[in-house]
Amino acid sequence: MHGEGLSAISQDVANLTLDDRPRNLAPFAAYDSEPPPPPKLKSRGVIAMDITEQFTNAAQQLNMGQLIKDPYFTLFESVGALEIMDRKMDSGYLEPGESMEDEYDFSEALLPEEIIGIIDQLLCHEMAWHMGHPLSQTIFTSLYIDRLLSPCPLTLDQTYFDRSESCSSDEPLTLQILRAYCLGLIRTCSYVNNRVKAEHYYEEEDFVTHTFNRTLLENIDHESILKLLDETGELLTSSSEMSSDLKRALGCRLRFRAQFLKIVDMADARTPTNIKELWTALLASLPEIKMSAHLGKAVPQSFSTKIQRKLASTVPPRPIVQVGQEAAFEHLERLCRDASVVVEVLKYYDSHSLMTFVILFQTRKPQPSVYVRILLQHYLFCDMVILGTMSIRQVLDDDLAATVLPAHKLLDRGNDDIEVPHDPRHNMAGRMEVFRSRAAGSYLDILRTICQNRCRIRRTLCHTIADWDNLQLDAEELDQELREFTGEEPIIDPEISNDPIYSFPLSSWAYFYKLRQMEWIVQLGFELDTYQPEELAGMYWYLQYLSKTRSRHLERIRGFIMKTYAAFRRNPETAGPKQAKYANALSFVNFSTMESAATYGFADALSCLYTVLHRLSLVQSPSRPYSDDSMRYEVRMKPFSAIGLPELIQFDDLSQLITQPNDSTIDIINFAADSVMGAKKGFEVLSKLSAKDAYCQGSHDSWVKNIKDCLKACIFASIAISTVKKFVEAAGKDSQVKAKVEIPTAGKGYHDWWIVPKIILSKDT
Amino acid sequence: MSDQQSRDKGKAAELPAELRYIQYEHALEKQYLPSIRALISKDLSEPYSIYVYRYFLYQWGDLCFMALGPNSSLLGVIICKLEPHQSHSPPTLRGYIAMLAVSEGWRNHGIATTLVRKAIDVMVERDADEVVLETEETNVPAMKLYERLGFIRSKKLHRYYLNGNSAYRLVLHLKKMVEMSGQDLV
Ligand SMILES: CC(C)(COP(=O)(O)OP(=O)(O)OC[C@H]1O[C@@H](n2cnc3c(N)ncnc32)[C@H](O)[C@@H]1OP(=O)(O)O)[C@@H](O)C(=O)NCCC(=O)NCCS
Numbered sequence: 001m002h003g004e005g006l007s008a009i010s011q012d013v014a015n016l017t018l019d020d021r022p023r024n025l026a027p028f029a030a031y032d033s034e035p036p037p038p039p040k041l042k043s044r045g046v047i048a049m050d051i052t053e054q055f056t057n058a059a060q061q062l063n064m065g066q067l068i069k070d071p072y073f074t075l076f077e078s079v080g081a082l083e084i085m086d087r088k089m090d091s092g093y094l095e096p097g098e099s100m101e102d103e104y105d106f107s108e109a110l111l112p113e114e115i116i117g118i119i120d121q122l123l124c125h126e127m128a129w130h131m132g133h134p135l136s137q138t139i140f141t142s143l144y145i146d147r148l149l150s151p152c153p154l155t156l157d158q159t160y161f162d163r164s165e166s167c168s169s170d171e172p173l174t175l176q177i178l179r180a181y182c183l184g185l186i187r188t189c190s191y192v193n194n195r196v197k198a199e200h201y202y203e204e205e206d207f208v209t210h211t212f213n214r215t216l217l218e219n220i221d222h223e224s225i226l227k228l229l230d231e232t233g234e235l236l237t238s239s240s241e242m243s244s245d246l247k248r249a250l251g252c253r254l255r256f257r258a259q260f261l262k263i264v265d266m267a268d269a270r271t272p273t274n275i276k277e278l279w280t281a282l283l284a285s286l287p288e289i290k291m292s293a294h295l296g297k298a299v300p301q302s303f304s305t306k307i308q309r310k311l312a313s314t315v316p317p318r319p320i321v322q323v324g325q326e327a328a329f330e331h332l333e334r335l336c337r338d339a340s341v342v343v344e345v346l347k348y349y350d351s352h353s354l355m356t357f358v359i360l361f362q363t364r365k366p367q368p369s370v371y372v373r374i375l376l377q378h379y380l381f382c383d384m385v386i387l388g389t390m391s392i393r394q395v396l397d398d399d400l401a402a403t404v405l406p407a408h409k410l411l412d413r414g415n416d417d418i419e420v421p422h423d424p425r426h427n428m429a430g431r432m433e434v435f436r437s438r439a440a441g442s443y444l445d446i447l448r449t450i451c452q453n454r455c456r457i458r459r460t461l462c463h464t465i466a467d468w469d470n471l472q473l474d475a476e477e478l479d480q481e482l483r484e485f486t487g488e489e490p491i492i493d494p495e496i497s498n499d500p501i502y503s504f505p506l507s508s509w510a511y512f513y514k515l516r517q518m519e520w521i522v523q524l525g526f527e528l529d530t531y532q533p534e535e536l537a538g539m540y541w542y543l544q545y546l547s548k549t550r551s552r553h554l555e556r557i558r559g560f561i562m563k564t565y566a567a568f569r570r571n572p573e574t575a576g577p578k579q580a581k582y583a584n585a586l587s588f589v590n591f592s593t594m595e596s597a598a599t600y601g602f603a604d605a606l607s608c609l610y611t612v613l614h615r616l617s618l619v620q621s622p623s624r625p626y627s628d629d630s631m632r633y634e635v636r637m638k639p640f641s642a643i644g645l646p647e648l649i650q651f652d653d654l655s656q657l658i659t660q661p662n663d664s665t666i667d668i669i670n671f672a673a674d675s676v677m678g679a680k681k682g683f684e685v686l687s688k689l690s691a692k693d694a695y696c697q698g699s700h701d702s703w704v705k706n707i708k709d710c711l712k713a714c715i716f717a718s719i720a721i722s723t724v725k726k727f728v729e730a731a732g733k734d735s736q737v738k739a740k741v742e743i744p745t746a747g748k749g750y751h752d753w754w755i756v757p758k759i760i761l762s763k764d765t
Numbered sequence: 766m767s768d769q770q771s772r773d774k775g776k777a778a779e780l781p782a783e784l785r786y787i788q789y790e791h792a793l794e795k796q797y798l799p800s801i802r803a804l805i806s807k808d809l810s811e812p813y814s815i816y817v818y819r820y821f822l823y824q825w826g827d828l829c830f831m832a833l834g835p836n837s838s839l840l841g842v843i844i845c846k847l848e849p850h851q852s853h854s855p856p857t858l859r860g861y862i863a864m865l866a867v868s869e870g871w872r873n874h875g876i877a878t879t880l881v882r883k884a885i886d887v888m889v890e891r892d893a894d895e896v897v898l899e900t901e902e903t904n905v906p907a908m909k910l911y912e913r914l915g916f917i918r919s920k921k922l923h924r925y926y927l928n929g930n931s932a933y934r935l936v937l938h939l940k941k942m943v944e945m946s947g948q949d950l951v
Contacts, residue, residue: 066791067816067823075846078820079813088812132924205924455923455931462920528921529902530933532912626885627915631938635917638854641942 082314091309091316102304104143107162112246115174116296118144119181119253120289120325121303126185127328130192130335130369133321134208136311139189141303141320148182149214150310156224159183173232173239177250180232183217183225184257190216191264192371199377206453207370212311222265229258249292256285267339270346270379270388279340283333290329331369338368342376348387349697351399352588356695358450360702365747367454377451381444392440399443403512404505404557406585407568407578409486424485431485435478435506442471446513458524461517462639468514469643475507482506491563503560508553511645512592515550519543519599521639527752533743534621535636536755537610537658542649544603549646551596558589591695598682602714602754605676608668609721611658612728613757615665618741629655669725676718683711706751713754723759738762780874781834786883789822789829797831798822800839805866811927821846821863828860830883832867832876841867843880847888849946858946860888862898865907877910885914885937894945899925899932911935 062068082089094100110118122145125138139145144161153159161175171179193216197209217225233254236247263278305317323331338361345357361368361376368376379387386395397411405411415429442464449460482488483502490500522543525531531539565582613619621629630651634641640648649657660668686694687707696703727737742758749756789797798818806812822829825846832841843865850859862884867876885896899922900907908918916935925932 067819073820075817075820078816081814081816083814086812086814089814132929202923205922453923455921459920530918530921532917535917622913624913624915625882626937626939631941632915632917634942635919635936635938638919638942 088316091314093316100306100309102143102306104302104304106144106147107164109172110174110178110299111297112174112242112250113295113297114299115178116246116249116253116292117298118142118178118302119250120293120296121298122182122185123289123332124323124325124328125321126189127331128321128323129189129208130331130371131323132205132207132370133323134210135189135214136210136212136308136313137305137318137321139185140212140214140311141305141307142182143302143304143307144178145182145186146307146310148179148186149217152215152219153217154219156183156220156228159220173235173241176232177236177254180225180228181254181257183220184229184261186217187220187222187225188257188261188264190218191261195264195268195378196371196374199374199381200448200452201370201374202453202456205456212313214311222261226258226261229254229261233258245292246295248288249295252285252288252292256282256289259285267375268378270382272346276340276343279336279343283336283340286329286333286336290325293325334366335369335372338364338372339375342368342372342379344698345376345379346387347698348390350584350695351395351402352695353691353697353699354387354395355447355450356703357699358447360696360699360706362450362454362457363706363752364702373451377448380447380451386444392444393436396436396440396443400505400509401581402585402588404503404509404561404585406561406565406581408505408564410482410505424487427485428482431478431482435475438474439471439506439510442467443513446517454524455528458521458528458530461521461524465514465517465521465639466642468510468517469645472507472510472514472645475510476504479504479506491559505560508557511553512550512557514643515546515553515646518640518643519546519550522546523753526755527746529746531636533619534614535632536619536743537607537614538633538654539636540603540607540610541654541658544600544607545649546646547596547600547603551593551600554589554593554596558586558593561585561589587693588695591689591693594682594686598679598686598710601675601679601682602710602717605672605679605717605721606754606756607658608660608672608675609717609724609757611660612665612669612672612724613741614659616724616727616737616739618737618739618759619743619757665728666725669721669728672721673718673725676714676721680711680714680718683707683714687711709751710754713750713756716750717754717756720757720759780871783833783835784840784876785833786879787831787833788883788887789826789831791823791826794822796837797839801831801842801844804839804842804868805844805864807869808866818844828884828887830880832871832880834871839868840871841865841876841880843877843884845884845888847891847893856946857894858892860885860893860896862896872906877907878914881910881914885939889939892946894938894940896937896939898935900935901926902931902933908933908935911937 084090085093087093087095122139122142125141128138129135140149147161148159159179160171161179162171193209193211196207201207203209233251236251236254239247259278259282263275263282266273266275266278269275303320305320308315308317342361345354345361348354358376358380362373367373382388384392386392401408401411409415409425410428410432412425412428415425415432418425418429420426445464449457449464452460479502488502490502492500522539525539561582565586568578568582610619614621624632633651633654637648687704691697691700691703694700694703723739727739731737739762740760742760743755744758746752787793798815802812802815802818821844825844828843828845828847830843831839834840844863845860846863847858847860849856851857862881865877865880867880888896896916897919898911898916900911902921912935914937916937918933919936920934922932922934924930
């Protein structure tokens with residue numbers, strides 16, 4: 001728990017909306033010695049009585065520190081408890097002389113420079129919120145924003161900062177600019193917040209949608225805010241009050257606000273729009289703002305932590321989050337760039353390219369900001385219509401066709417129309433519907449999971465993998481039942497088995513995705529720095545094991561596709577489009593086989609390299625007083641322990657496989673050298689594939705970059721391997737190797753999934 | 766060992782001869798709770814209320830150990846709990862290290878290591894299946910300490926702390942999984 005783990009809970013507690021009344025405890029805590037009046041109970045039949053005396057008596061029986069609790073008193077509740085008069089817990093606690101609220105004169109005119117200063121500070125706060133900080137410590141610390149939101153305005157006329165009689169007629173231009181900007185800002189936040197809330201995200205961890213019981217101007221018409229921004233801009237242009245520099249600086253900020261607001265409104269649309277151009281235009285508008293930032297003059301007194309006391313929160317004011325201008329612009333620029341890319345997902349090519357798109361989009365570094373990741377989810381899943389145009393069935397059937405069932409009668413839509421109960425087509429349709437309803441959720445969840453933050457992807461996959469194991473079993477049953485209706489002819493091959501061999505298409509499909517996800521779990525473990533150096537030999541061994549299993553499985557799938565394809569070709573009547581479907585499925589199987597070969601080649605090489613480094617004592621595994629290797633292996637492999645296929649390798653077997661006691665060190669390093677060369681060739685071939693052949697249509701550039709990074713890591717590994725090989729050859733059997741190994745931490749290597757050790761010669765060699 | 770670390774270690778005072786470790790018990794609250802709170806709060810931006818300490822100390826005082834120096838001053842403390850745990854997998858009797866701190870001037874003398882070992886020893890006596898904790902991703906000393914004892918990182922928790930830092934969940938199995946309490950606990 002340590003540190004703020006607990007306060008993370010306390011933040012949760014604080015965010016529980018306790019009641020709608022302002023929690024004005026302060027006068028009570030600080031000055032008022034009168035006990036509060038007894039609560040007014042409305043419920044009939046309840047008679048209130050004063051138990052103060054009994055309570056005090058009972059309390060006096062207790063020893064200091066004794067805890068009275070019912071069995072349901074949890075850590076969560078203990079963390080939620082407050083100590084009155086503790087400045088960090090009691091939200092009403094005031095330092096001597098401190099006032100409850102700020103005294104700020106809203107009628108006072110501001111210099112144009114000050115307006116720029118406030119606006120730019122608000123932009124920093126807005127980005128801080130996008131980065132995951134709560135509104136209460138960012139945008140809501142502005143007294144001007146507070147003035148706009150409380151009390152909640154119903155019309156634009158109720159939004160003047162100056163609430164005196166004459167305010168509307170003689171609002172200075174500067175204040176009107178600030179007001180228009182603030183209104184645009186809040187409304188933009190409202191769109192963003194509602195979008196985020198509609199999708200899957202983790203509150204606090206990714207984003208804080210909590211508005212502390214404030215309404216983000218949802219009552220005020222969007223168009224009227226845009227109009228105000230425009231009109232204010234025009235007024236500014238025609239004004240002679242200030243220098244042209246300042247006019248330009250304020251003007252571009254107003255235009256930016258209006259543009260951003262329009263975009264977040266339109267961004268939800270999944271029909272073709274010019275949204276990509278709009279994001280690019282927004283990005284292009286930023287340099288002008290950035291370059292005029294120096295004209296601004298900060299107005300720190302217009303921001304205050306005290307406003308938090310007025311918000312629906314039980315915790316005392318927390319400090320204002322400081323995000324600098326540089327960082328804020330960087331975040332915003334990236335947001336625009338990522339958002340302009342994410343809309344490309346709407347162009348659908350094929351189910352495999354879609355998954356590649358989502359995976360690669362999520363591996364962009366730094367990971368795209370929450371709002372953009374949420375847009376991706378929205379584009380994918382909103383209303384259960386995939387990408388706004390396709391039914392879930394369409395995507396799933398596409399994927400089945402492109403992986404295991406090209407041009408297959410199981411996927412024939414015509415089957416749905418057959419109503420004769422014993423017609424095989426009717427039965428196929430029924431069974432396939434059972435399968436779809438079982439599999440569609442799990443399949444879409446892969447995409448949904450990949451949209452989460454990196455840590456969550458791994459955590460979620462570790463849980464859902466068991467579901468895929470079950471899905472595979474359920475599919476196997478359906479496969480068997482379906483044979484009766486498809487009339488599948490088995491392969492009879494006494495060389496392989498005496499039993500007939502059937503294709504099991506649905507369970508094959510499930511197994512393929514299960515293996516993919518198991519590989520990702522191991523790979524994300526590298527990316528997230530989860531493994532200790534001594535674990536690397538074993539984890540790369542496991543990765544090659546999974547990839548090789550996938551490769552063999554693909555071999556099986558290919559065999560069955562070839563068999564039906566051969567039968568199909570013998571029948572000249574079936575023509576063109578079906579041919580293309582076969583070609584497509586075979587091409588995918590080939591591609592995935594190539595990709596798995598590069599992966600297992602590289603993983604095998606690294607596993608062997610780490611084994612050799614262990615032998616040379618360059619990577620050590622000290623003894624651990626409370627555990628041994630086999631127990632740590634159990635912890636590590638827990639997510640896989642319940643998986644039926646591929647079966648978890650037992651620790652003793654695994655350690656034989658990794659340590660390879662019967663092979664000489666030189667043999668192992670030679671094997672690593674061959675393996676890494678094979679992988680290198682594999683990545684080279686992959687890097688030259690067309691978008692279509694690599695199933696990355698819509699994200700070819702990112703795909704090539706990713707493969708090139710793997711290739712770089714591979715080359716780097718081959719250098720490390722040959723360095724070690726030289727040692728091994730030079731050194732006699734038991735002589736000490738004079739070198740040091742550095743293992744890069746996450747993000748420091750060429751590719752996050754390939755941890756390549758750096759071999760450093762000691763100076764005295 | 767980096768230069769910085771060796772310098773830190775050099776700087777730290779010699780271990781006092783009077784250093785002793787004692788197990789917490791309720792009668793010690795008045796004498797030690799204020800300094801326990803002070804020591805732990807030092808590394809926190811948000812303090813825990815007294816109820817949090819009492820939640821642990823009242824229910825699992827025997828899993829709390831203190832390192833005491835001259836004049837019974839508090840040099841280090843560990844606070845834990847031990848409870849049946851059940852989420853996705855079969856239930857286990859799970860120990861949890863909630864807080865651990867060593868006073869700055871006394872670090873790198875093995876005090877934390879000893880405190881953790883004493884707490885785990887009691888957990889083992891009480892038949893615990895596993896021990897878990899979270900630590901900030903940037904807290905290298907803590908991670909090294911636990912990993913040296915046999916913990917491994919089972920998962921990373923994104924932006925787990927209020928300061929925006931992520932954490933690792935560290936796990937130590939004390940038994941083979943087949944020997945864990947499993948169904949006995951429910
Ligand atoms: C993390 C923390 C508890 C470690 O306390 P500590 O008493 O310094 O820890 P230890 O002395 O047992 O171990 C630290 C180092 O001292 C070394 N050491 C152990 N015994 C030693 C001895 N007798 N003499 C010199 N060094 C020693 C250890 O090998 C270790 O070295 P390392 O840097 O190679 O890992 C301490 O830094 C702390 O209080 N931090 C703030 C709170 C915190 O982070 N808590 C952890 C929450 S999970």
